[in-house]
Every structure is written in structure tokens, then in C-alpha cells.
Amino acid sequence: MKSSAAKRQTEYLQTEREQFLGDVLAGLQADRKTLNPKYFYDATGSQLFEQITALPEYYITRTETSMMRQVVKRLGEYCDGVQAIVEFGSGSGERSDILLSALPGITSYVPIDVSEELLASTANGVNASYPHIKVQPLIADFTESMQLPSATPERRLGYFPGSTIGNFLPAEAIGFLQNARRLLGTHAKMLIGVDLTKAVKKLECAYDDAAGVTGRFNKNVLTRINEELDADFVLKNFAHQAFFDHDRSRIEMHLVSLADQRVSIDGMHKVEFRAGETIHTENSHKYTVEGFRQLASKAGWHSTTDWVDDERLFSVHLLETN
Ligand SMILES: C[S@@+](CC[C@H](N)C(=O)[O-])C[C@H]1O[C@@H](n2cnc3c(N)ncnc32)[C@H](O)[C@@H]1O
Numbered sequence: 001m002k003s004s005a006a007k008r009q010t011e012y013l014q015t016e017r018e019q020f021l022g023d024v025l026a027g028l029q030a031d032r033k034t035l036n037p038k039y040f041y042d043a044t045g046s047q048l049f050e051q052i053t054a055l056p057e058y059y060i061t062r063t064e065t066s067m068m069r070q071v072v073k074r075l076g077e078y079c080d081g082v083q084a085i086v087e088f089g090s091g092s093g094e095r096s097d098i099l100l101s102a103l104p105g106i107t108s109y110v111p112i113d114v115s116e117e118l119l120a121s122t123a124n125g126v127n128a129s130y131p132h133i134k135v136q137p138l139i140a141d142f143t144e145s146m147q148l149p150s151a152t153p154e155r156r157l158g159y160f161p162g163s164t165i166g167n168f169l170p171a172e173a174i175g176f177l178q179n180a181r182r183l184l185g186t187h188a189k190m191l192i193g194v195d196l197t198k199a200v201k202k203l204e205c206a207y208d209d210a211a212g213v214t215g216r217f218n219k220n221v222l223t224r225i226n227e228e229l230d231a232d233f234v235l236k237n238f239a240h241q242a243f244f245d246h247d248r249s250r251i252e253m254h255l256v257s258l259a260d261q262r263v264s265i266d267g268m269h270k271v272e273f274r275a276g277e278t279i280h281t282e283n284s285h286k287y288t289v290e291g292f293r294q295l296a297s298k299a300g301w302h303s304t305t306d307w308v309d310d311e312r313l314f315s316v317h318l319l320e321t322n
Contacts, residue, residue, distance in 0.1 A: 021229050021266055028271045028279070035221055037167050037282040038141060041115040042224045048217040050092055055213060057205040060163055061094075063314040064193045068095050068161075071191075071307050071316050072102030078304055078318055079189060083153035084108040086184060088142045088160045091115070093122035095161045099191075100130055108153050112138045112146070143168075143176065146183060156184045163195035163314070166250070166285040170295060173285070177299030181321055190301060190319040197286040198313060200244045207242035207251050207284065215240030218253055218281055231265040241278065250285040254278035289315050 020039065027034045041049065053061035083105060087096050090111035100106055109126055113119045116139055123137040136149040148156075158180050165173050181188060207214055218240045222233040241254040257273035264270055287295070292315065293303045301319035308315045 017228060024225055024229060024265065025269055028265075033271075033273075033277065033279040035279055035281050038114050038143075039221050039224060040217060040282070041113075041118075042220075042228075043115075043117045045217060045220045045224065046091070046115045046118045048213060048220055051213050052209070052217060055209045055211065057209045059202070059206060059313050060195055063309050063311075064161060064163075064316070065095060065098070067307055067309050067314060067316055068098045072098055075099075075102060075191075075318070079103060079157055080105075082106065082155050082157045082189065084110065084156045086110045086112065086148065086152070086156055086158050088112050088158065088180070089162065089164045090122050091118055091162065093118075093125060095193075096122070096126070096159065097129065099159060100126065100133065103157075106130075106133060108134045108136070108151070110136050110138060110148060110152060112140050112142050114139065114141055143172070145179070148183060154185060155187050156189075158184050158188065158190040159192075160190065161193040163193050163284065165192055166195055166287075167283060168285070169283070170285065173295060174299045177296060177301060177319075181300050186321070188321050189304070190317075192296075192317045192319065194287050194292045194315045194317060195284065196308070196313060196315055197249060197288055200246075203244050203251055203286065204242060207253060208240065212240075214242065214253075218255060221281060222255065225265065229266050231263060233263050234261070237261055238279075248283075248285070249287070250283045252280060253282040253284075254280050287315075289317075292317060 023036055052058050085099060085106055090096060090113050093111060100109065111119060111122050119137045119139060123135045126133060126135045140146050168176055180190060219235050219238060222235055222238060225231045226233050237258050238255045239258055241256050242251055244251055255278060257275060257277045259275050261273045262270055289306055289308060296303060296319050301321060304318045304320050306315055306317045
């Protein structure tokens with residue numbers, strides 16, 4: 001007989017296509033067309049994201065990784081007694097390894113991600129390297145209500161690397177942090193990687209690299225819709241676009257329709273595009289250190305300490321519940 005956790009996971013997979021179709025239609029039938037960025041991360045999208053992290057223009061991952069090697073040297077002082085790490089959007093889990101190797105008191109690791117493939121490989125990697133740690137991966141959307149496995153020890157550190165928090169609108173980021181606080185419970189701590197505001201050229205190049213990998217990552221969501229939702233997007237009829245919006249302090253990624261065209265989805269739904277019209281596929285908000293501290297405080301967290309690299313590209317924040 002299946003455990004209730006296993007049953008919940010099976011139900012999640014069964015309703016996935018239905019939800020995907022509903023979200024895609026709602027997004028593409030809106031006045032300003034959008035797609036939820038979580039749909040980037042099928043197996044191909046996750047591999048493309050891994051390639052992005054190694055691009056010369058994409059300073060985020062290498063800066064955060066090298067910062068984390070320094071951060072963990074002092075983290076023990078602040079995280080005495082922490083037994084569980086709950087990682088949101090764990091991806092390949094590269095930095096979780098840095099964290100786990102530096103905190104010997106950890107007995108439980110719960111990686112959460114929508115990408116099943118990455119989640120399985122991250123969980124297997126942690127199992128192999130840290131046999132004493134109980135690994136309980138959760139395939140889940142971290143913007144929705146979740147439950148941790150019942151055996152998760154009470155003293156928990158949430159970990160949210162990669163500046164994935166920048167994908168939320170500021171109000172959504174506050175909502176996420178409030179939910180994370182409830183999920184992690186009393187005594188919770190949270191370590192978050194946050195990308196900082198900087199010269200526009202550097203930001204725009206990071207999301208529009210010379211080799212075109214980010215463009216392929218952006219367009220892959222259309223391939224995914226074609227394959228999983230029986231649609232007929234013609235990829236060469238769309239172009240990748242990334243630009244910085246000063247007023248909202250964010251990079252926006254779009255797919256621009258290069259012609260008037262009509263796309264069919266799931267046989268019976270038609271979506272019209274005018275030449276020049278875009279699908280807004282992702283936001284990446286950029287913060288100042290103080291701006292992010294203030295945002296976190298609106299969600300009931302206070303900043304214990306934070307770290308910034310020498311070039312002031314990226315910040316890592318350790319938060320505690322008020
Ligand atoms: C920008 S990548 C960062 C990956 C990794 N943490 C890093 O720092 O390199 C975002 C990760 O979050 C996952 N993700 C995106 N939206 C999600 C959602 N709504 N719920 C759960 N996971 C999500 C993706 O599958 C991906 O692994």
C-alpha cells in the first residue's frame with residue numbers, strides 16, 4: 001500500500017498535464033501574453049539551465065558558489081542545532097553540497113523542485129555522499145501550499161539559492177517568504193541568494209549571451225508545449241528578447257512573434273499573435289542589500305547577517321524569524 005506522501009506525489013504527476021494546459025491557455029489568452037517560468041524546467045530546460053550557469057556572461061552561479069565557500073565557514077556560528085535543510089528549487093544541488101559538507105549536525109535534507117529529473121539526481125548524489133543524512137525529495141511547486149515529510153526534524157534551515165526569488169514580483173516574494181516561515185516553523189532560519197542591481201549592460205548580457213544558450217532555454221518552453229500539449233508553435237517564428245526595466249528593477253525575458261500567426265494548442269484551442277507581440281516568460285528582479293532586508297522584514301523575517309562579494313554583484317542573506 002502506498003504511503004500518503006507517495007500518493008500525494010502520484011496525484012501531483014497525474015494532474016500536471018491538466019494544470020500545464022490550464023496555465024498555458026490562461027497565460028496566452030490574456031491581453032498581455034505570459035507563461036509561468038516554472039514551465040522552463042523540463043529535462044531539456046534543466047540541462048540548458050545548467051549550461052547557462054557555466055556561461056562567461058552568467059556571473060550569478062559562479063559568484064554565489066564562490067561566496068558560499070566563504071559563507072559556510074561562519075554559518076556554523078549562526079546555525080548551531082540546525083538538523084534539517086529544506087531547499088527550494090534545488091536544481092542540480094551544487095551549492096547544497098557545500099552547505100551539507102560544512103554543517104555536520106544535519107540529519108535530514110528535503111530538496112523541493114518541479115524538475116523531476118534534477119530532483120532524482122540531486123537526491124541520489126546526496127544519498128551517496130552523505131549516507132547518514134535522510135534525503136526526502138519533494139516534487140512540488142513551491143508557490144503552492146506544501147507539507148514537509150512528517151519526520152523532518154524541527155530545527156530547520158531553509159535554503160533558496162540562485163536568486164530564484166527574483167522571479168517573483170516583490171509582493172509574491174513576500175508571500176513566498178511568509179509561507180516558507182510557516183513551513184519551516186518555530187526557530188526557522190533561511191539562507192537566500194539574491195542578485196544585486198548593477199550596470200545594465202552586465203545584467204542584459206547575462207540574460208542574452210553571445211552563444212545563444214539563454215535564447216534556446218527561453219524557446220524550449222514552446223517546444224515543451226508542442227510536445228506535451230499537442231501544439232504547433234514554429235520556433236523560427238519567435239525571437240528571444242531580454243531587457244532591463246529600470247522602473248521595476250528587473251530583467252524581463254520575452255519571446256517576440258516575428259509574424260502575424262495562429263497557433264493551435266491541444267487540437268481545439270487557437271491563439272493569435274500579431275507581428276511584434278510578445279510572450280512575457282520571466283522576470284528577474286534585482287535588489288539592493290537594504291531593499292531585500294526590508295522586503296524580508298515585511299514577511300516576518302529579520303536579517304541576522306548578510307554577505308556581498310568584492311565586486312558587489314551578489315548577496316547572500318541569513319534570515320531568522322522575528
Ligand atoms: C534559476 S534555477 C536555480 C537552480 C539552482 N538552485 C541554482 O541556484 O543553480 C530555478 C530552479 O527552481 C526550480 N523551480 C522553478 N520554479 C519552481 C516552482 N514554482 N516550484 C518548484 N521549483 C521551481 C527549477 O526547476 C530550477 O531547478
